[in-house]
Amino acid sequence: MTTTDLQGPERLGTTPLPDGRVLGWSxxxxxxxxPVLLCPGAATSRWLGFGADALRRQGVRLISIDRPGLGASTPAPRRNLLDWATDxxxxxxxxxxxxxxxxGFSQGAPFALACAAAxxxxxxxxxxxxxxLAHPALRGLRHPDVARLxxxxxxxxxxxxxxFAGMSVQMMWDMVIGMSCEADRAVYTEPRFAEAYRRALEEGFAQGAAGYARDTVLAMSRWPFELEALTVPVDLWYGGLDTSTxxxxxxxxxxxxRIPTARLHLEPDAGGALLWTHAEPILSALLARCAQRGSP
Structure with missing residues (x-):
């Protein structure tokens, strides 16, 4: 990743929903x-994008939306994953x-998959x-601390x-850095990235930690859709050095x-920061697969 690939939002706004809530976006x-929807990682907000140079080369309009209760989006305390798809x-x-x-990056994955399911x-x-993580197929594979949660x-x-509502900006930062491999820490602690990431966390927690807490409960519960029934193309990207639990x-x-349409990409020499280190191939592969299906 180069810092030239990391830029602040080019456009910011809010969009009203039929029930009177608003969604903040960038x-x-x-x-x-x-248009490509970014479902960002845990507790982060619309302030952190990725691959600015790749977006221009690929002709992509990246749109990041704050999930309810995070950033500029109105809370929805009893929401579920499919409610996000409706939003x-x-x-x-x-x-x-x-x-x-x-x-969908990190905790954003189930939210992106909910949109795919719908x-x-x-x-x-x-x-x-x-x-x-609550699916029986992963029993025995989960880290003990995660299994308890x-x-x-x-x-x-x-x-x-x-x-989960006891989490703070500093605690989130410490958790991410603490569970990261050396390659990921090099990305996350690079001064320009660290500044952008911290700002995204501060915006994510602007209304308190309730939005993050709800997200985490939804992510750690059984998901209200069947991955086995997905019909749209899904690319899965993982780094072989990733140590996040x-x-x-x-x-x-x-x-x-579990996903019939999945294609797994495993990058053995990369960590979990793939969104920023491999933006070009991620976008290129997604656009190519959807073009093959005759999407616009």
């Missing part, structure tokens, strides 16, 4: 390019988006994505949500078996 790239559908209609694709997007790339979420969801515990192998 954009990078061509205002008339192929994106309304957002897409309001902004007259055609041929929307999605990129066919709100025509294809998705999951990058260093969180897995359906999955059990707590399943048995006492309100207590789990209250626990909250990403897929087998680097997407179980996900790839």
């Amino acid at each position: 954009e990078w790239g061509s205002a008339y390019g192929r 994106v559908q309304h957002f897409s209609a309001a902004r007259e988006l055609r041929g929307l694709l999605a990129v 066919r709100v997007v025509e294809g998705a790339a999951i990058v260093s994505g969180g897995d359906e 999955v059990v707590l979420t399943a048995t006492e969801p309100a207590r789990a949500e209250a626990f 909250v990403h897929s515990p087998d680097q997407g192998r179980t996900l790839a078996r």
